[in-house]
Amino acid sequence: MTDTMTWERFTPGQRLARFAVYLGAVSLFVFSLSTVEIIPEFLYDAPYQLQDLFTRMWPVDFASYTQENIHDALIETLNIASLGTILALFLAVPVALLSANNITKSPVLNWCGKFILVSSRTVNSLVWAILFVAIFGPGALAGTFAIGFRSIGFCGKLLAEALEEVDHGPIEALRAAGAPTVSVLLKGYWPQVAPAFWGLALFRWDINVRESSVIGLVGAGGIGVALDTALNLFRWQQVALILLCIFTIVIIAEIVVTKIRQNII
Amino acid sequence: MTTDVQRKSPFKANIVARMGWLLLACYVVYALNALDFTWTRFIDGLGNGADFLSEMIPPNFERWKLLVENLIETIEIAVIASVFGVGLSLPIGMCAARNLMPEWVTWPARTVIAVCRSFHPVIFAILFVKAVGFGPLAGILTLIFLSIGFIGKLFAEAIEEISLKPVEAMKAAGAPFLSVLIFAVLPQVFNRFIGFATYQFDANLRNSTMVGIVGAGGIGGTLFAAFQRFDYDFLAAILISIVALIMLSEIISVKIKAIFND
Numbered sequence: 001m002t003d004t005m006t007w008e009r010f011t012p013g014q015r016l017a018r019f020a021v022y023l024g025a026v027s028l029f030v031f032s033l034s035t036v037e038i039i040p041e042f043l044y045d046a047p048y049q050l051q052d053l054f055t056r057m058w059p060v061d062f063a064s065y066t067q068e069n070i071h072d073a074l075i076e077t078l079n080i081a082s083l084g085t086i087l088a089l090f091l092a093v094p095v096a097l098l099s100a101n102n103i104t105k106s107p108v109l110n111w112c113g114k115f116i117l118v119s120s121r122t123v124n125s126l127v128w129a130i131l132f133v134a135i136f137g138p139g140a141l142a143g144t145f146a147i148g149f150r151s152i153g154f155c156g157k158l159l160a161e162a163l164e165e166v167d168h169g170p171i172e173a174l175r176a177a178g179a180p181t182v183s184v185l186l187k188g189y190w191p192q193v194a195p196a197f198w199g200l201a202l203f204r205w206d207i208n209v210r211e212s213s214v215i216g217l218v219g220a221g222g223i224g225v226a227l228d229t230a231l232n233l234f235r236w237q238q239v240a241l242i243l244l245c246i247f248t249i250v251i252i253a254e255i256v257v258t259k260i261r262q263n264i265i
Numbered sequence: 266m267t268t269d270v271q272r273k274s275p276f277k278a279n280i281v282a283r284m285g286w287l288l289l290a291c292y293v294v295y296a297l298n299a300l301d302f303t304w305t306r307f308i309d310g311l312g313n314g315a316d317f318l319s320e321m322i323p324p325n326f327e328r329w330k331l332l333v334e335n336l337i338e339t340i341e342i343a344v345i346a347s348v349f350g351v352g353l354s355l356p357i358g359m360c361a362a363r364n365l366m367p368e369w370v371t372w373p374a375r376t377v378i379a380v381c382r383s384f385h386p387v388i389f390a391i392l393f394v395k396a397v398g399f400g401p402l403a404g405i406l407t408l409i410f411l412s413i414g415f416i417g418k419l420f421a422e423a424i425e426e427i428s429l430k431p432v433e434a435m436k437a438a439g440a441p442f443l444s445v446l447i448f449a450v451l452p453q454v455f456n457r458f459i460g461f462a463t464y465q466f467d468a469n470l471r472n473s474t475m476v477g478i479v480g481a482g483g484i485g486g487t488l489f490a491a492f493q494r495f496d497y498d499f500l501a502a503i504l505i506s507i508v509a510l511i512m513l514s515e516i517i518s519v520k521i522k523a524i525f526n527d
Contacts, residue, residue, distance in 0.1 A: 035341065038402045136307075
């Protein structure tokens with residue numbers, strides 16, 4: 001054997017770590033496949049069932065748009081999404097200030113803020129909806145709070161990141177001139193984070209339109225309630241109409257957001 | 266919109282900005298009325314909320330066997346869906362990258378991705394529950410669709426951002442197409458791909474707690490059942506274990522990303 005040096009891309013430790021990840025992933029996958037309760041016959045049957053579903057959905061029952069007040073439900077969905085976004089922004093600002101480490105200097109408070117943000121994001125919007133339905137009873141109020149609390153994590157995280165990236169020049173200038181903290185926040189931080197703030201508000205509103213169209217499935221208002229009713233009554237033609245409405249409203253929300261972003265931000 | 270005025274000097278009184286805020290306030294008042302919110306309902310709700318919280322505490326872990334079984338099923342759904350979803354989104358994302366493929370390949374792939382992204386996962390879950398019946402299979406299929414929509418898009422964007430020099434070099438040396446993909450394209454996007462895959466696993470874990478609410482398997486079904494039976498202390502136990510599970514998986518995915526990032 002010669003003792004020539006050979007170049008290797010990775011150290012043995014790195015290779016071992018990667019191998020461990022691959023091994024872990026594969027064994028987890030094999031374990032899952034072997035123990036999960038799947039009835040293969042159902043899978044073979046799926047194309048036929050889907051075809052059956054679509055034939056039941058056709059023709060789309062456009063008459064029920066006025067009969068079953070789908071229009072009102074759609075407006076309610078949009079209101080829930082918008083109000084929920086506004087509520088989320090209101091609640092997210094203090095939490096973001098708390099978790100931005102250049103504004104709140106205490107690591108303990110930073111950690112508290114981060115914890116609030118993470119727990120808001122971990123709990124799914126449907127689960128939030130269940131909780132608020134238990135508190136406020138079924139209806140749009142529960143939906144708005146669910147959307148709002150679910151969005152705190154997203155808005156707060158992005159806002160805190162924007163706050164941590166601000167330019168310190170104007171802030172030091174304001175401090176040197178003796179401005180009180182509120183003025184520093186309003187005139188030093190706010191103008192710098194405003195574009196990011198409106199951008200994330202729009203982005204979150206777009207997501208919230210999607211989410212608010214399904215939280216009605218657990219009773220939290222909006223078009224999901226109509227969807228749930230139609231599903232429970234096996235009125236598939238009406239289900240098709242509602243799905244079409246949700247699809248349209250989601251596309252419109254996306255187009256609106258893209259347009260506003262192109263023209264303004 | 267209030268947005269266009271924020272760039273102007275903040276020290277002057279800005280009429281347009283004030284009008285924007287006023288419009289926003291008007292909308293809030295209108296929406297509060299339209300949704301029939303009243304202060305008394307809110308106050309009543311706070312009382313209910315206090316009752317609700319006091320019933321949730323202490324969390325009831327007595328039926329931990331059921332809880333663990335459901336958590337394992339949730340993890341299984343997330344794992345299988347992530348493997349198939351990520352595996353399928355590799356070729357689809359590659360086909361959707363405009364700098365590698367001709368247009369007649371990219372637009373069908375982009376259509377598939379757009380369809381997968383168009384609906385909320387719960388709606389997919391409802392349709393799949395109808396197609397394959399109650400149980401984890403419906404949840405797995407839902408999350409596979411979701412993963413294709415998400416990773417396919419991000420992966421296509423990542424490929425569109427690569428440097429084309431290695432690709433050209435390999436083509437000039439006469440490498441076949443597959444070799445170009447494996448040796449010139451994949452190494453440039455592999456790290457980001459691992460990042461997307463671990464993120465998607467987290468997302469699937471979160472969502473697999475949700476698809477159960479419409480009957481697609483996992484812990485969501487138990488959660489919804491506990492809610493409907495006013496079994497709030499068990500509900501609290503389920504919520505705590507879901508949050509713990511997701512935090513654990515986030516920690517693991519940070520570790521995995523660190524391993525692949527050097």
